[in-house]
Amino acid sequence: MELWKIFSKGLVLENPILVLALSLCPAIAVTSSVVTAITMGLTVMYVITFNNVVVSLIRNFVNPKVRVPIYIISIATIDTLAVLLLKAYAPLLYKELGIYLELVVVFAIILARAEVFASKNSVVRSFLDGFGMGCGFLFAMVIIGIIRELLGNGTILGISVFGQAYDPALLMILPPGGFILIGYLVALFKIINNYWEKRQRIRGEVA
Amino acid sequence: MKEYLLLFASAVLINNFVLSRFLGLCIFFGVSKNVNAALGMGMAVTGVMTLSSMCSWAMYNLVLVPLNLTFLSLVVLVLLIASFVQLLEMLIRKFIPTLYEMWGIYLLLIATNCVILGVPLINIEANYSFALSTVNALGAGVGFGIALVLMASLREKLRFADVPKSLEGLGVAFILAGCLSLAFFGFSGMINI
Numbered sequence: 490m491e492l493w494k495i496f497s498k499g500l501v502l503e504n505p506i507l508v509l510a511l512s513l514c515p516a517i518a519v520t521s522s523v524v525t526a527i528t529m530g531l532t533v534m535y536v537i538t539f540n541n542v543v544v545s546l547i548r549n550f551v552n553p554k555v556r557v558p559i560y561i562i563s564i565a566t567i568d569t570l571a572v573l574l575l576k577a578y579a580p581l582l583y584k585e586l587g588i589y590l591e592l593v594v595v596f597a598i599i600l601a602r603a604e605v606f607a608s609k610n611s612v613v614r615s616f617l618d619g620f621g622m623g624c625g626f627l628f629a630m631v632i633i634g635i636i637r638e639l640l641g642n643g644t645i646l647g648i649s650v651f652g653q654a655y656d657p658a659l660l661m662i663l664p665p666g667g668f669i670l671i672g673y674l675v676a677l678f679k680i681i682n683n684y685w686e687k688r689q690r691i692r693g694e695v696a
Numbered sequence: 697m698k699e700y701l702l703l704f705a706s707a708v709l710i711n712n713f714v715l716s717r718f719l720g721l722c723i724f725f726g727v728s729k730n731v732n733a734a735l736g737m738g739m740a741v742t743g744v745m746t747l748s749s750m751c752s753w754a755m756y757n758l759v760l761v762p763l764n765l766t767f768l769s770l771v772v773l774v775l776l777i778a779s780f781v782q783l784l785e786m787l788i789r790k791f792i793p794t795l796y797e798m799w800g801i802y803l804l805l806i807a808t809n810c811v812i813l814g815v816p817l818i819n820i821e822a823n824y825s826f827a828l829s830t831v832n833a834l835g836a837g838v839g840f841g842i843a844l845v846l847m848a849s850l851r852e853k854l855r856f857a858d859v860p861k862s863l864e865g866l867g868v869a870f871i872l873a874g875c876l877s878l879a880f881f882g883f884s885g886m887i888n889i
Contacts, residue, residue, distance in 0.1 A: 514720070514721050514722075558778070561778065565771040565775075569767065569771060588818060592719075592813060595813050664716050664877050665875070667718075668873045672870030672874065676860075676862040676863045
């Protein structure tokens with residue numbers, strides 16, 4: 490039960506993109522199509538989970554004074570692996586994602602999870618925390634990607650949905666559309682979270 | 697000379713780092729609540745970006761390339777820039793205290809930030825010469841500063857507006873950034889490099 494809670498909080502209540510508003514750069518930059526959004530989401534999921542495990546494993550040997558540089562080296566190494574793999578096996582995707590893939594290193598959410606959670610918790614819990622946060626990230630990226638590709642191009646994963654008659658709203662796949670869409674999504678998640686909290690409170694009073 | 701001017705203009709207006717490349721959004725939304733802070737942050741970013749891009753160019757082209765270690769560039773550049781900003785902060789605090797009072801708090805915020813790391817990576821990818829990468833970094837910093845100050849002035853005005861409750865704060869700031877980005881979109885196609 491408790492483990493499920495660690496995993497699930499990253500999905501909605503503490504969603505890294507929509508609620509914590511961390512790591513927004515990729516959320517807008519690479520979500521103009523679903524494929525790039527998924528690739529980016531998976532990369533981040535892998536880096537954050539792997540890094541949480543590594544940080545948790547070494548948490549008793551690291552001198553607290555130098556912990557941040559050590560976390561950064563760990564993140565950079567793990568991310569370099571992902572970059573090199575994609576470069577070798579999916580050069581087209583790599584080209585499309587460009588420098589954003591390399592910039593995963595400086596995503597605040599990864600360092601934040603290492604510092605706040607993994608450096609204080611056991612390996613299993615850290616793994617679940619990273620995995621949950623990664624899933625939340627992937628989930629938000631895919632939602633944004635689907636909405637933008639559907640409205641801006643009339644397709645999902647390159648398959649036409651609305652048929653020929655649809656006149657695509659080009660704005661949505663351009664940068665401004667990304668900003669505006671995220672604005673509304675943040676507002677939507679705020680409403681959902683408020684509703685959820687109210688319900689929890691009522692349930693608490695009844696119990 | 698023309699090449700440099702074109703690159704500068706394109707980095708400031710057309711490929712604006714915040715509004716069309718989405719780098720440094722954390723700073724962009726975090727420090728754009730009042731104009732004075734935005735101005736300070738803009739100058740700090742410009743300074744740090746130019747200097748750190750010079751360092752990274754030297755590191756990459758004079759050390760990593762001859763040693764055939766370019767696959768380590770990410771690890772090396774992140775550490776280089778983070779320690780460089782730390783060093784800069786110490787030097788400024790020691791020798792120019794007045795500047796430190798203006799900039800100090802921003803310097804640590806930008807030590808590991810995507811916009812500061814992004815510019816050297818773009819320079820490496822485009823294979824720019826030392827002068828060109830410096831100009832690119834300078835333009836990127838100025839463009840970032842302009843966008844930040846514009847955004848801050850808009851948000852100061854917004855304080856008197858009646859915004860729906862769920863959109864308050866971050867939500868409306870994003871929509872505002874979208875409009876600003878739309879305005880900057882008008883510059884695209886002006887210069888082709």
